[in-house]
């Protein structure tokens with residue numbers, strides 16, 4: 554398979570927290586999914602695990618190994634060289650996510666949130682939440698800011714915002730200082746996985762008009 558050109562990775566502090574088991578479930582899911590797609594962060598995380606002597610229980614590591622083994626067996630059966638990485642079809646979800654959804658994108662129970670954008674909030678512990686977002690190609694997600702830390706992993710397609718371009722495998726971090734308008738690229742609908750520790754605040758016209766008065 555063609556390796557993903559991942560440009561935006563996890564931070565050391567996030568990997569440390571994940572390795573120590575102190576990251577809320579919602580963020581841990583995003584980390585596990587990124588790590589399953591990214592050899593660089595996977596090896597960095599192994600370093601953190603060795604450092605902390607922590608045991609990886611919740612990560613996608615063992616699942617990945619199982620998946621990699623199955624993929625290797627398939628390739629051997631087909632008389633091909635085993636690939637270095639687990640191959641995912643465009644429509645597939647990383648294994649850790651499949652466990653939450655019960656399969657791939659076709660299993661997601663989407664709810665429309667306006668402008669053609671759909672979301673599905675996944676069941677996790679209450680200290681943070683994680684949702685799948687479906688953004689039709691060429692569509693903008695309404696302006697929003699974040700009450701806390703938002704961690705977004707792109708699973709399909711790509712979007713660009715005021716910060717940069719983010720494609721499959723990339724992670725974007727946002728906080729209360731970031732108000733951004735991600736626009737999905739033309740060509741393929743964008744699907745991403747976003748964890749937050751507070752609800753996203755969408756800043757529509759009326760809230761924006763009121764804001765100067767509220768902030769006095």
Ligand SMILES: [Zn+2]
Nearest residue numbers: 562563591594
């Ligand atoms: Zn990475």
